Amino acid sequence: MRPQSDAIEGGVVVIGLGRFGRAMADELMASGVEVLGIDKDEDTVQSMQGRLTQVVRADASNEEVLRQLGVDEFPNAVVAIGADLASSILVTSALIKLEGPEIWTKASTEQQGEIFLQMGIRHVFHPEKDMGIRAAHLLTRTLSDYFDLGHGFAMATTTAPLTLVGRALRDLNVRAKLGITVIGVRESDGTWTSAHPDTVIDEGQTVLIAGPTKKLDIAFRH
Numbered sequence: 001m002r003p004q005s006d007a008i009e010g011g012v013v014v015i016g017l018g019r020f021g022r023a024m025a026d027e028l029m030a031s032g033v034e035v036l037g038i039d040k041d042e043d044t045v046q047s048m049q050g051r052l053t054q055v056v057r058a059d060a061s062n063e064e065v066l067r068q069l070g071v072d073e074f075p076n077a078v079v080a081i082g083a084d085l086a087s088s089i090l091v092t093s094a095l096i097k098l099e100g101p102e103i104w105t106k107a108s109t110e111q112q113g114e115i116f117l118q119m120g121i122r123h124v125f126h127p128e129k130d131m132g133i134r135a136a137h138l139l140t141r142t143l144s145d146y147f148d149l150g151h152g153f154a155m156a157t158t159t160a161p162l163t164l165v166g167r168a169l170r171d172l173n174v175r176a177k178l179g180i181t182v183i184g185v186r187e188s189d190g191t192w193t194s195a196h197p198d199t200v201i202d203e204g205q206t207v208l209i210a211g212p213t214k215k216l217d218i219a220f221r222h
Contacts, residue, residue, distance in 0.1 A: 011036060011053065013077040013101065015060045015091055017044050020106055020125075021080030025052055036074065061090035063097045072100035079105040085112055092119060155183070155210040160201045170197035180211030 011034035014025045025035045029052060037055040039045050045057040058065050071077060077095050081088040095103050096119065104123040107113035113124045147155045164172060175181055182195045186206040201207060
């Protein structure tokens with residue numbers, strides 16, 4: 001059964017509803033994005049009924065099946081299959097033949113990621129690796145959260161160190177001295193406000209910062 005046209009516009013196909021696929025699909029739905037979920041396992045499909053816009057039990061490695069489901073009309077498709085490399089490659093290959101959606105794939109290993117890159121896939125997830133990197137940064141720095149943006153750049157939240165407290169940002173000249181930028185400040189009610197040259201940070205406030213990874217390493221290492 002093809003999804004309704006209003007569910008296609010701006011929607012996402014998630015193929016493989018294991019832990020990673022379910023989490024992604026649920027988050028997309030919570031963000032207001034229409035999701036078509038596809039999995040080969042009947043129990044998995046049944047467990048996702050009512051949580052997604054539509055859930056279908058199907059063999060996503062079959063190009064004709066994907067066309068019948070209208071996958072070629074979606075702007076984005078995610079291959080969230082886990083450690084089954086053969087299935088992941090076959091599904092990705094079928095999606096490529098559709099010449100429709102932008103393809104995003106999950107890679108369990110570096111080698112798997114390289115295969116997808118060689119297939120021409122530009123968007124490759126490395127969830128285990130990415131979480132390991134993020135955890136390492138949190139362990140070695142005084143950061144509350146850390147987001148690797150790639151290409152040697154990162155964004156993070158942290159309790160403002162005393163060196164940033166009590167003076168306007170223009171006077172502190174943080175970018176020139178530390179090589180980082182203060183983007184926002186969390187107010188006492190939990191809301192965020194954009195930082196500007198006249199912003200004065202209070203002791204204990206949480207700030208959102210960005211800059212080259214190496215600069216963050218130096219500025220916020222324990």
